[in-house]
Amino acid sequence: MTIDGFAAPPALVEHARRFRAEGAVPAVPRVAATVLLLRPAGDGFEVYMIRRVAAMTFGGMYAFPGGGVDRSDSEAHLGWAGPDPAAWGVRLGLDPAAAQAVVCAAAREVFEEAGVLLAGPDPDTVVGDVSGDDWEAARQDLEGRRVGFADLLAGRGLTLRSDLLLPWSRWITPEFEPRRFDTYFFVALLPEGQRTRDVSGEADHTLWLRPADALARAEAGELTMLPPTMVTLVEVAAAGDLDGVARDAAERDPGTPILPYIEGLDGAEPSFRLSRSGR
Secondary structure, three states: OEOOEEEOOHHHHHHHHHHHHHOOOOOOOEEEEEEEEEEEEOOEEEEEEEEEOOOOOOOOOEEOOEEEOOHHHHHOOOOEEOOOHHHHHHHHOOOHHHHHHHHHHHHHHHHHHHOOOOEEOOOOOOOOOOOOHHHHHHHHHHHOOOOOHHHHHHHOOOEEEHHHOEEEEEEEOOOOOOOOEEEEEEEEEOOOOOOOOOOOOOEEEEEEEOHHHHHHHHHOOOOOOOHHHHHHHHHHHHOOOHHHHHHHHHHOOOOOOEEEEEEOOOOOOOEEEEEOOOO
């Protein structure tokens, strides 16, 4: 695999061929956010990955915590630290309200799916251990939409630390997929004192591993991943260390969408290609 092209799985090739033959209309992508949680490991770092349950969209695939933007994310009025929504909008190529929704969704989803909370009592601190029973009850209420993310934070006197999220990239699901997402990828360092927990009903296995090891296991057939996951692992692995990830994130264009498509559907060896403008 290379960043610019790699073999397409036979099942997806057939899916794309049917889509073309039927003249189907592409589904409208749902806006989503996903977070690569990173932690130090020796002279490098590890990334947190989850395997989606088989019944879900992209079930059986290893991915990063994340999910769709909810209406509550755009309507939230919450304590905010770091770049304001207008600054985030410039960075992500969105209007301020839409940018706030994406950033809120990223923080909310990583708490729902990994039990990690990117918030603190003031703009310079982060909460510590959030694995106690009271926090778990709050997480379940959030996941069940019995409470909004802004209300959860406000009730505990917390501020969203948007500065702990570093924008990385934006991917749009291929046109031939029946369910499509317009996903903003972020990286974040696991806050000191917190730990990931296998709490989401949307995952049946979780693990921490070095990006290079994740790629090696994927190539060996031990882990199944979609192109955005694999390419992102290649990119963060190339950064070398956590300081390198931060430097690279600052130089990236996280607003221009990347759209995977299959080239050579009529040939013997179709391959995935990546359009950097959303085609």
